């Protein structure tokens with residue numbers, strides 16, 4: 001395993017009187033798939049939102065790829081190479097696949113050498129190559145996102161992350177709303193990312209998914225990290241005990 005590319009040191013986040021994150025330490029190394037586990041309300045989404053810049057922690061420091069990113073904006077953090085795929089995906093339903101891969105970074109050309117217009121053909125061609133690389137086939141890239149299945153949308157979100165050379169991909173419950181074949185596809189994509197040395201943080205309540213793809217499991221409970229378990233030591237039974245608080249940290 002490589003050097004840590006992400007280091008979270010002593011991060012705390014409060015919402016009014018509620019402590020959502022309590023002195024959290026967390027690391028991810030290159031080429032590693034880390035599962036983030038915990039019961040509802042444990043603080044998983046809050047932690048990744050602190051990493052992706054949606055929330056600013058009250059205490060602690062986050063370092064990514066040599067940069068202190070604590071308090072940076074989501075745009076700045078995306079610019080450094082962290083792509084977060086939220087459950088609601090933040091894709092544009094009424095645009096086609098190409099436009100979604102380029103969302104916020106549209107390619108323009110000049111019509112008649114004068115007026116800037118978006119270069120849809122270029123964006124579709126590039127998107128097709130990105131999807132091919134991931135072995136994903138979408139019948140027509142002219143399809144609007146609303147007409148794609150949940151799994152195809154996940155794939156578009158992942159293709160976008162790859163196209164823009166993400167150095168870390170965070171997925172919050174990527175398979176929760178998917179059918180079985182689509183879930184497998186997303187898990188295959190996570191394995192492809194690992195082969196390409198791109199680290200992934202995977203939040204999932206599905207133990208089987210976690211056991212299938214994760215190299216390491218970090219369990220949160222009531223805003224604290226309560227376990228950090230390498231895959232070879234993990235069993236569903238042990239993880240569940242940590243999640244429900246029946247096992248103290250070894």
Ligand SMILES: Nc1ncnc2c1ncn2[C@@H]1O[C@H](COP(=O)(O)OP(=O)(O)OP(=O)(O)O)[C@@H](O)[C@H]1O
Pocket residue numbers: 015018019020038039040041042043044045046047
């Ligand atoms: N914007 C917010 N304002 C106030 N409280 C919040 C906010 N976001 C989260 N919380 C609270 O912080 C705690 C952690 O929530 P978080 O969403 O991080 O949990 P989670 O581990 O992602 O849970 P789930 O598995 O249900 O998605 C919860 O008690 C939640 O109610």
Ligand SMILES: [Mg+2]
Pocket residue numbers: 044045046
């Ligand atoms: Mg959550």
